[in-house]
Amino acid sequence: MxxxxxxxxxxxxxxxxxxKLEASIPSMLGSLAEDLATTGVRSSSSKDLSLVPAHLKxxxxxxxxxxxxxxxxxxxxxxxxxxxxxxxxxxxxxxxxxxxxxxxxxxxxxxxxxxxxxxxxxxxxxxxxxxxxxxxxxxxxx
Incomplete structure (x- = not known):
């Protein structure tokens, strides 16, 4: 040994x-900007924060x-x-x-x-x- x-x-x-677990919560502003940039239309889908991806830091x-x-x-x-x-x-x-x-x-x-x-x-x-x-x-x- x-x-x-x-x-x-x-x-x-x-x-x-x-x-410790670290969660990655996506930015609402970031997804809004992506939707507007790609389609010109705002997406109305909501995000369930209980499904937020997490990893061990x-x-x-x-x-x-x-x-x-x-x-x-x-x-x-x-x-x-x-x-x-x-x-x-x-x-x-x-x-x-x-x-x-x-x-x-x-x-x-x-x-x-x-x-x-x-x-x-x-x-x-x-x-x-x-x-x-x-x-x-x-x-x-x-």
Whole structure:
């Protein structure tokens, strides 16, 4: 296990677990201007604000880590074969260890994941090596 990479993943997990939703409410004036510019007629449709798109707001670093974890699925050299491949296993480990089961003893995490202790350690090592390859500055800082 790489300590600084573990801290980086803990930061990512904390932001995912405790993050804030940010809503994108379209401007009424903007849609009016678009309607007038394209058709010359004002649209009379009303917007239901309960259907406003929202997303989780992450810091830039947490967003970069999230993107790196998703990049695993495209990395054919590291087994990026989709949800059933190596990337899916490592992504699931990251979600369980750093988001869902923070502070839960490893024995209970093993039950959630349905794997042995040896597999857990091997997956954790592989996950840390992948993240260290994407963020080498965190390994050098150790």
């Amino acid at each position: 790489i300590k600084n990479v573990d801290l980086l993943l803990q930061f990512w997990g904390s932001e995912l677990k405790n993050g 992450l810091s830039r670093l947490a967003d970069d880590v999230d993107c790196a974890l998703l990049m695993m699925f495209n990395d054919k050299d590291r087994g990026g074969l989709g949800n059933t491949g190596r990337a899916g296993s490592l992504w699931r480990l990251a979600r369980v260890r750093y988001v869902r089961c923070v502070g839960v003893p490893i024995n209970e995490q093993l039950l959630v994941l349905g794997i042995s202790n040896g597999t857990y350690k091997r997956w954790l090592s592989d996950l840390h090596e992948f993240i260290a390859g994407v963020f080498p500055e965190y390994v050098d800082a150790a």
